[in-house]
Amino acid sequence: MEPVPEDWERALAIVAHPDDLEYGGSTAVAKWTSQGKSVVEVLATRGEAGIDSMEPEEVARVRSAEQVQAARAVGVETVEFLDLPDGTLEYGLPLRRVLAEAIRRHRPDVVISLNYRETWPGGQGFNMADHRVLGLAVADAIRDAANRWVFRDLGLEPWQGTRFALFASSPNPTHYVDVTGHLAAGVASLKAHKVYFDNLGQDFDPEAFLGGIVAEAGRQVGVTHAMPFEMISG
Numbered sequence: 001m002e003p004v005p006e007d008w009e010r011a012l013a014i015v016a017h018p019d020d021l022e023y024g025g026s027t028a029v030a031k032w033t034s035q036g037k038s039v040v041e042v043l044a045t046r047g048e049a050g051i052d053s054m055e056p057e058e059v060a061r062v063r064s065a066e067q068v069q070a071a072r073a074v075g076v077e078t079v080e081f082l083d084l085p086d087g088t089l090e091y092g093l094p095l096r097r098v099l100a101e102a103i104r105r106h107r108p109d110v111v112i113s114l115n116y117r118e119t120w121p122g123g124q125g126f127n128m129a130d131h132r133v134l135g136l137a138v139a140d141a142i143r144d145a146a147n148r149w150v151f152r153d154l155g156l157e158p159w160q161g162t163r164f165a166l167f168a169s170s171p172n173p174t175h176y177v178d179v180t181g182h183l184a185a186g187v188a189s190l191k192a193h194k195v196y197f198d199n200l201g202q203d204f205d206p207e208a209f210l211g212g213i214v215a216e217a218g219r220q221v222g223v224t225h226a227m228p229f230e231m232i233s234g
């Protein structure tokens with residue numbers, strides 16, 4: 001794995017659900033905001049279909065608030081919600097359009113998202129549709145945003161400045177961020193999803209989970225803690 005270049009100013013994180021960024025991505029975000037970089041979060045949904053025992057309206061309210069707290073824990077001020085339907089995201093032009101609109105508005109140097117592939121690292125489990133659909137649409141929307149002849153009705157200037165996209169938790173990582181010193185902030189952001197974890201129906205230890213990932217990747221690249229990403233160059 002190669003180090004992720006850090007000579008940039010603005011990042012836009014786009015994910016499907018509250019908590020998607022916090023399984024590792026936000027630990028790198030904590031480092032970048034501490035360097036003075038600007039990071040904005042865009043959530044496609046409010047995660048309203050994520051808790052079996054609670055009504056979606058209530059879950060949307062709780063999980064939106066938890067996401068804002070998680071963002072604050074890693075130095076992110078701005079969190080936007082696109083209010084698309086949790087659990088039933090569809091790949092297609094409407095999704096690419098709304099993501100291209102966000103990219104043209106925020107004009108990021110770097111886009112951060114979550115694994116769009118069918119499996120997780122180690123071939124574990126089958127990645128859910130929302131993650132596959134959203135991640136793929138993010139990669140495509142970066143090109144859409146750059147093309148002045150695509151989505152002309154948005155009335156926004158094209159944005160051709162996105163250098164690369166980073167996908168956390170990919171089974172095919174190509175790059176890493178040295179996050180040594182930022183694990184605590186990452187853990188705090190993950191722990192912000194308290195109501196969600198309390199209703200998972202199984203024990204989950206944010207510290208052990210995140211600590212294990214960054215320690216293992218750190219061993220591979222020769223630093224204390226590292227977060228792996230799959231990079232797609234713009």
Ligand SMILES: [Zn+2]
Pocket residue numbers: 016017019020131
């Ligand atoms: Zn998710």
